[in-house]
Amino acid sequence: MLDPMSGPRRRAPRQAEAERNDRALLAAAREVLAADGAHASVAAIAARAGVGIGSLYRRYRTKQELFQRLCVLSLDSWNDAAERGLAAQDPWEGLAGFVTACVEFGQGSLAPIAGLIEVTEEMRAKSDRSDELLAALVTRAQEAGAIRPDVTPVDISLLIEQLGSSPVLDQLRRQGREDLLAAAGHARRRIITITLDGLRTIHAGPLPGPAPTERLFTERWEPHPDPA
């Protein structure tokens, strides 16, 4: 055993690459989780990140550890979005912005791992905080008369989870149909708009973006040439 303190501290030579890899891994994990659900494999995550399996396992000792990290980051995003929502002047815009943000950073893709990983103390704490923030957002919107008086924060959570995964989008991604992704994204925003309008006391304007095409719905069923 050598004394680790011997000699002056050296800068890790390839530290920057390691950091980039870490970010790539987390992003890839989110994508693969969205695409494959509970099925998601470590190999797929590493491959998507363009990183060797070995590097993944140097950074995270187990698959569970990676997923726990992902949960913490998602809770942070949730809380950030909630705080931005509370900072908005208009209560409705605040709530709608919050929901949209959660849906868009892929909150829903974490649902499949619920119950499969241990909940850490850190996760629980951040989750408590997120409950408070959401309650505040909802209360404020209701007091302003912007949303139905009988929706509860849990309704909103469930709604975020429901919108948070997009069957069409995820599947097209799984099939590697890059050509349809943009259209699917537009279609999804329309669905979100519709749902959010159902939350309001008053109705808003027209649906955003171009109307979705049939192809979106039918081409998924063509026999799937594995994207590998």
Place this chain on the structure above:
Amino acid sequence: MLDPMSGPRRRAPRQAEAERNDRALLAAAREVLAADGAHASVAAIAARAGVGIGSLYRRYRTKQELFQRLCVLSLDSWNDAAERGLAAQDPWEGLAGFVTACVEFGQGSLAPIAGLIEVTEEMRAKSDRSDELLAALVTRAQEAGAIRPDVTPVDISLLIEQLGSSPVLDQLRRQGREDLLAAAGHARRRIITITLDGLRTIHAGPLPGPAPTERLFTERWEPHPDPA
């Protein structure tokens, strides 16, 4: 080889049981697909149906054949619901009833197998028919001024698919939390109501059922004692 025509045709002795098994298998397949997605295994389906694997494979030569049958039945349900919707006097009630019906018989749970099975001619034909029916439903509701003028039939299809799987409900089922299933069902109906209201030109009444409890959202994360 014996001549199969020798002797008088005999009634199959245990034909009734076979038929019951078939129905159980199809129902189980739907449930397992909803719970496990593309991950769904033949063994799980047979077990859930309370039927041996051997019996499953006598009825359907392959997994794909079972799934294809399931698709055909789902398309039938879809078309039946659409026809009932068109038969309703009120255009809005017709469309809303159709969407609700599709969501409730689990249309969404078939999404994960898109691209994994070959589309048969029968499926394609029934699918064409369903497109016509849906277009008629939407047109009628729009001409009556009941729904936003800019929603398209594809929007509705996507909306059904989005609502057709309930992350919470499916996951609780997977975990065997029978105690929370009713609550999750109520919560889901509230989400559906909200979304459908977002479709309408006018807003409807209050949300149905009891407000969802926190437990619905939190207990899923408790470490999962495998239901086996």
Place this chain on the structure above:
DNA sequence: CGGGTTGCGGAGTGAATTGCTCCGTTATAC
């Protein structure tokens, strides 16, 4: 009761997949 038929259940099989380890290789610092 007995012979014959029909459907049943599930152990077993080979192939594929999984989480993870181990080690030879490559890039950087001095």
Place this chain on the structure above:
DNA sequence: GTATAACGGAGCAATTCACTCCGCAACCCG
């Protein structure tokens, strides 16, 4: 050049999968 830190991915044991095979039970008719 040499030391070091991070890399990629072949390989491993364990599990999972779709599917086969066969012994057994339920039922019919005489």
